[in-house]
Amino acid sequence: MSDRKDIGVDPYGGPAGGWGSLKSVAEIVGREKLSPGNTALLHKQNKPGGFMCVSCAWGKPAHPHIEEFCENGAKATAWELTSLRVTPDFFREHSVTELRGWKDYDLEQAGRLTHPMKYDAETDKYVAVSWAEAFADIGAHLKRYDPKKVIAYASGRASLETSYMYALFARMYGTQNLPDSSNMCHETTSVALKKAIGSPVATIQLQDYDACDAIFYFGQNPGSNSPRFLHPLRACAKRGVEIIVFNPLKERGLERFTDPQNPVEMTTGKSTPIATQYHQVKAGGDIAAIMGICKWVIEADLRARAAGEQPILDHDFIEQHTTRFEDFAAKARDTSWGEIERESGLTRAALTEAAKVYARSKAMIAVYGMGLTQHRHGMDNLFMVMNLLLLRGNIGRPGAGPGPVRGHSNVQGQRTVGISEKPELVPLDRFAELFEFEPPREKGWDTVEACEAVLSGEAQAFIGLGGNFVRAVPETSLVEEAWPRLDLTVHIATKLNRSHLLPGRTCYLLPCLGRIERDDQASGPQAVSMEDSFSTIYGSRGRAEPASPHLLSEPAIVAAMAMATLEPNPKVPWAEWVGDYGKVRDAIENTYPELFGNYNQRLWDRGGFWKGNAAAHREWKTESGKAEFNVPSVMNAAGFDDDGDRFRLMTLRSNDQFNTTIYGYYDRFRSIRGTRDIVMMCRADQERMGVKEGDKVALVGDAGDDVVRRVEGLTVIDYDIPPGCIGMYYPESNVLIALSHYALDSMVPAAKSVPVRVEVMR
Numbered sequence: 001m002s003d004r005k006d007i008g009v010d011p012y013g014g015p016a017g018g019w020g021s022l023k024s025v026a027e028i029v030g031r032e033k034l035s036p037g038n039t040a041l042l043h044k045q046n047k048p049g050g051f052m053c054v055s056c057a058w059g060k061p062a063h064p065h066i067e068e069f070c071e072n073g074a075k076a077t078a079w080e081l082t083s084l085r086v087t088p089d090f091f092r093e094h095s096v097t098e099l100r101g102w103k104d105y106d107l108e109q110a111g112r113l114t115h116p117m118k119y120d121a122e123t124d125k126y127v128a129v130s131w132a133e134a135f136a137d138i139g140a141h142l143k144r145y146d147p148k149k150v151i152a153y154a155s156g157r158a159s160l161e162t163s164y165m166y167a168l169f170a171r172m173y174g175t176q177n178l179p180d181s182s183n184m185c186h187e188t189t190s191v192a193l194k195k196a197i198g199s200p201v202a203t204i205q206l207q208d209y210d211a212c213d214a215i216f217y218f219g220q221n222p223g224s225n226s227p228r229f230l231h232p233l234r235a236c237a238k239r240g241v242e243i244i245v246f247n248p249l250k251e252r253g254l255e256r257f258t259d260p261q262n263p264v265e266m267t268t269g270k271s272t273p274i275a276t277q278y279h280q281v282k283a284g285g286d287i288a289a290i291m292g293i294c295k296w297v298i299e300a301d302l303r304a305r306a307a308g309e310q311p312i313l314d315h316d317f318i319e320q321h322t323t324r325f326e327d328f329a330a331k332a333r334d335t336s337w338g339e340i341e342r343e344s345g346l347t348r349a350a351l352t353e354a355a356k357v358y359a360r361s362k363a364m365i366a367v368y369g370m371g372l373t374q375h376r377h378g379m380d381n382l383f384m385v386m387n388l389l390l391l392r393g394n395i396g397r398p399g400a401g402p403g404p405v406r407g408h409s410n411v412q413g414q415r416t417v418g419i420s421e422k423p424e425l426v427p428l429d430r431f432a433e434l435f436e437f438e439p440p441r442e443k444g445w446d447t448v449e450a451c452e453a454v455l456s457g458e459a460q461a462f463i464g465l466g467g468n469f470v471r472a473v474p475e476t477s478l479v480e481e482a483w484p485r486l487d488l489t490v491h492i493a494t495k496l497n498r499s500h501l502l503p504g505r506t507c508y509l510l511p512c513l514g515r516i517e518r519d520d521q522a523s524g525p526q527a528v529s530m531e532d533s534f535s536t537i538y539g540s541r542g543r544a545e546p547a548s549p550h551l552l553s554e555p556a557i558v559a560a561m562a563m564a565t566l567e568p569n570p571k572v573p574w575a576e577w578v579g580d581y582g583k584v585r586d587a588i589e590n591t592y593p594e595l596f597g598n599y600n601q602r603l604w605d606r607g608g609f610w611k612g613n614a615a616a617h618r619e620w621k622t623e624s625g626k627a628e629f630n631v632p633s634v635m636n637a638a639g640f641d642d643d644g645d646r647f648r649l650m651t652l653r654s655n656d657q658f659n660t661t662i663y664g665y666y667d668r669f670r671s672i673r674g675t676r677d678i679v680m681m682c683r684a685d686q687e688r689m690g691v692k693e694g695d696k697v698a699l700v701g702d703a704g705d706d707v708v709r710r711v712e713g714l715t716v717i718d719y720d721i722p723p724g725c726i727g728m729y730y731p732e733s734n735v736l737i738a739l740s741h742y743a744l745d746s747m748v749p750a751a752k753s754v755p756v757r758v759e760v761m762r
């Protein structure tokens with residue numbers, strides 16, 4: 001191996017968690033210059049009566065650990081509570097063109113936005129405006145447009161209260177163009193699980209991890225992206241649960257974990273091994289891998305029954321609760337081991353070992369994340385996960401079921417309360433009846449369609465409730481080029497990011513309170529709520545001093561835009577709602593009485609309250625009224641073949657980022673330091689391409705159209721990754737992804753198998 005110091009890579013031998021994570025937290029607390037009071041606030045995170053972490057959507061236990069936060073939750077908190085500020089002076093010093101040359105890290109590191117700002121094209125600078133002026137002008141613009149050509153995007157952080165108001169505003173205005181970050185994320189789950197079992201989300205709850213005896217774990221990286229999951233995973237490992245991992249990369253958090261809250265592990269340096277089997281499946285190889293397991297299980301069941309032994313499949317369940325088992329079983333029998341091995345990159349022997357664990361387990365949870373949803377055939381990936389579960393009745397009983405790990409802290413909740421472009425998912429009649437208006441009924445734009453509309457010039461305006469849309473979507477160069485042709489762009493945000501630096505003809509930057517900050521309104525201090533990956537809903541109360549006295553809360557901003565745009569409607573008392581968010585919760589309860597009964601009272605229940613899930617009770621809200629086996633259409637989820645020098649590019653998160661927010665340049669668990677401009681490549685592929693670690697390469701998109709998609713100057717990193725697959729960080733990679741390269745049916749950009757070619761730079 002070459003000298004890794006030259007290229008900013010040094011080996012990290014430690015487990016996930018442990019001292020490394022404490023050190024990393026101390027570093028960011030120092031860098032963000034947190035006040036002692038705000039540092040103390042870290043202890044309120046994810047505690048009853050405290051605030052809910054702004055990072056991931058992992059569940060919050062009723063009886064939290066002393067420090068129920070993790071390295072990355074602490075980083076997210078410090079990022080929001082920073083004492084650094086982006087004031088009008090900052091914008092006087094830096095033109096927008098200059099700022100476009102800054103890195104994502106430097107933009108956000110500049111600090112919290114303090115004043116509402118408007119872009120001034122003449123000076124190419126943002127200048128301070130009053131809130132009143134901003135809202136009046138935004139309203140005047142919106143009134144001029146065709147609502148069907150306005151995009152109202154939401155990133156999954158805003159609370160249930162804000163999200164409900166935002167979606168209502170969009171519909172009263174006349175549009176269903178309500179894409180959200182879910183369209184780039186777990187929309188594949190929403191569509192595939194709805195079709196297979198009638199419930200579009202996880203059926204398990206947090207306590208099911210106490211009852212399972214096997215976990216099949218696909219394409220999710222808990223060490224970086226949901227570190228609090230490491231606690232239940234460790235507890236499972238300790239009590240002998242078999243944890244079978246499928247991931248092209250050896251992710252540290254799935255290999256071993258030191259609990260930073262466990263004094264024995266911390267002082268002795270001991271760690272708990274997590275995975276009992278680790279299968280480095282090819283990117284896009286999971287359909288085949290799961291088919292192999294199903295094939296073995298189905299055939300072993302036939303053999304067992306022929307020999308008069310206990311069956312392996314749950315035939316009663318299959319009979320009573322499912323359809324199309326025979327079609328699927330025939331497909332599994334007909335698929336050859338040759339094809340399974342070729343497409344998965346795993347051996348028959350390895351898959352048989354996994355299948356044996358499944359066959360003997362009594363209750364299995366299937367966990368997955370972006371490694372399954374973000375593929376051309378992501379739907380088939382998830383259908384295979386469901387097929388696997390259904391074979392042994394692993395749903396609707398303790399310790400069993402699908403456990404998709406959601407992304408943003410309230411992304412699932414936003415869908416629950418109406419942020420959706422899909423009319424069938426929203427109780428439009430109920431809205432019409434409660435608020436006496438006629439909501440739009442046609443399908444709105446999802447994220448990919450919104451980008452198409454920007455590229456074609458059809459879209460007139462974009463409103464962003466959080467997020468960094470232009471940076472998170474695929475096809476970065478074309479979208480960036482087209483973006484300034486929008487007539488109006490409005491960003492509700494806490495920190496400066498690249499999307500803000502591509503102003504439409506009129507452009508506002510509206511700074512809001514973060515969730516951790518005190519939110520005082522007419523009736524006193526307010527709380528908000530969110531829904532986690534387990535459909536549990538919690539209250540959250542901010543306590544920190546706001547970053548600036550000029551900030552407004554998200555509900556206040558949404559309400560003010562609505563009042564400036566819409567004719568008054570006595571049924572929707574925007575100002576009263578802002579004065580008391582409890583009244584927004586009443587409206588939510590009236591709209592969804594079956595999910596949110598006694599909302600205001602239950603908000604502070606210990607451990608939150610569960611909104612319920614039909615499939616968890618074996619009630620199937622599918623077309624057939626049963627849980628459905630689905631026969632996959634293909635064996636390769638990537639949707640393209642590797643040939644000689646075409647690779648499957650996986651675009652990944654480092655341990656030092658939250659989506660497009662870059663906290664730093666140290667991907668500790670993968671031992672990559674100092675730069676994000678890298679390509680992970682295995683030794684065999686390096687030899688084939690005539691490169692070695694430290695060499696520079698360019699990646700070129702290979703979508704088969706005329707668009708040039710290219711990233712240069714990437715350093716090759718010698719990495720344990722299956723041949724034909726390479727890895728790079730998101731969002732730097734997004735310029736390589738064609739807008740047309742999305743998951744069929746769910747329209748989620750297929751960011752985990754992007755066709756690219758490698759060019760050696762000499």
Ligand SMILES: Nc1nc2c(c(=O)[nH]1)N[C@H]1C(S)=C(S)[C@@H](COP(=O)(O)OP(=O)(O)OC[C@H]3O[C@@H](n4cnc5c(=O)[nH]c(N)nc54)[C@H](O)[C@@H]3O)O[C@H]1N2
Nearest residue numbers: 072219220221225283284369370371407408653657658659
């Ligand atoms: N600190 C931090 N926390 C986060 C985020 C963050 O950026 N930083 N983002 C949040 C959001 S919005 C989301 S959606 C989640 C994302 O969390 P994850 O779902 O973990 O997403 P990724 O990091 O993109 O990577 C997914 C994993 O899939 C693996 N993988 C890639 N391709 C395949 C494949 O074909 N098959 C299999 N089996 N595995 C594959 C990768 O090696 C990687 O380990 O995390 C949330 N939490």
Ligand SMILES: Nc1nc2c(c(=O)[nH]1)N[C@H]1C(S)=C(S)[C@@H](COP(=O)(O)OP(=O)(O)OC[C@H]3O[C@@H](n4cnc5c(=O)[nH]c(N)nc54)[C@H](O)[C@@H]3O)O[C@H]1N2
Nearest residue numbers: 155181185466467468472492493495497651659660730751
């Ligand atoms: N290639 C590739 N592309 C991907 C992915 C991938 O794995 N690979 N993952 C996709 C996924 S899963 C997702 S979810 C999307 C994420 O896409 P987005 O959700 O659009 O992006 P984020 O980076 O989470 O947004 C960060 C910005 O949110 C703002 N913000 C932070 N906190 C708050 C707040 O409290 N209120 C408001 N109003 N604003 C706030 C800040 O200004 C910050 O700059 O990216 C997707 N894109």
Ligand SMILES: [Mo]
Nearest residue numbers: 181185407408
């Ligand atoms: Mo996400």
